[in-house]
Amino acid sequence: MGSFSVWHWLIVLVIVLVLFGRGKIPELMGDVAKGIKSFKKGMADEDGTPRPADHDTTQEPTTPVHPRTVDHKADELK
Known part of the structure; x- marks a missing residue:
């Protein structure tokens, strides 16, 4: 009594198709x-997390980083 038979499911399917x-x-x-x-x-x-198609695989060339130059004129003014 608690389970549906094949006929119940067929009727439901027909109603869904009609609607x-x-x-x-x-x-x-x-x-x-x-x-x-x-x-x-x-x-x-x-x-x-980046998706594989979302991120760009090409990289722009980087500019080299130069070491800091010391300003000797500022030392002379002191």
Whole structure:
């Protein structure tokens, strides 16, 4: 008495198909899939982990760092 039979599930399936139509179900599933992808992307962005396609692999040439030059004129003024 507590479980549903195959006939109950078939009736529910027919009602769902009549209410939503044949074309609406794939559209709904596509929207659900887009939502899941967006959620996963948001979670990855929140963690701060860069996705492989997001970061740039090319690096700009760096300029060499020169050692500091000492201003001897400032020492002479003292």
